[in-house]
Amino acid sequence: MLNIRDSHTGDRLSDENIRYQMVTFLIAGHETTSGLLSFTLYELLKNPEVLACAREEVERVLGNETPRFEHLPQLIYIDQVLKETLRLWPTAPAFAVYPYEETTTLGGQYPVRRDQTLLILTPMLHRDPAVWGADAERFDPSHFAFEQAEQRPPNAWKPFGNGQRACIGRPLPYKKRRC
């Protein structure tokens, strides 16, 4: 942000803009992540078999070492636990979108004009039994096992928002292997 120039205009960000970006990072990155950890601990305490599985992975991957960046891709079950927590308890629980085209029809039944903003309520989206099955309300990290996640519509899980305003802190794609 301090040094790069826009490839089209050659402009740099003003100091004021950089200050705004830093405040956005601070606010957008703080309560979302801390809320995720709170809900994760809540679900782990309610689901001792998941806790045991998570603990087994942490002990196997880390042993007595202090966690380092290289450990993260190996913590596959922990990744599933965090994603499942964000499914049931998305800590930024809504985002807004608007259509690019003057008139469009969603799902063949909802007409939307260009000046209309739609608010997507992620807890509703993330608990839709048509996508997540009869156990949509149940905390189950195997929802994010690679084989299951691969089968689902890509837009069924959107805890990091969508499109041009999507989160810069969103994690990497699903990984193979599981606990």
Ligand code: HEM
């Ligand atoms: C579990 C953690 C996080 C969750 C659930 C989350 C969720 C979201 C969501 C839903 C949006 C879209 C908001 C909208 O469309 O109105 C967003 C945007 C954003 N997030 Fe995150 N976020 C997380 C972590 C972070 C972190 C760690 C950072 C940075 C350090 C960050 C920076 C941003 C930024 C810069 C935007 C774009 C804001 C904008 O364009 O107005 N987020 N995030």
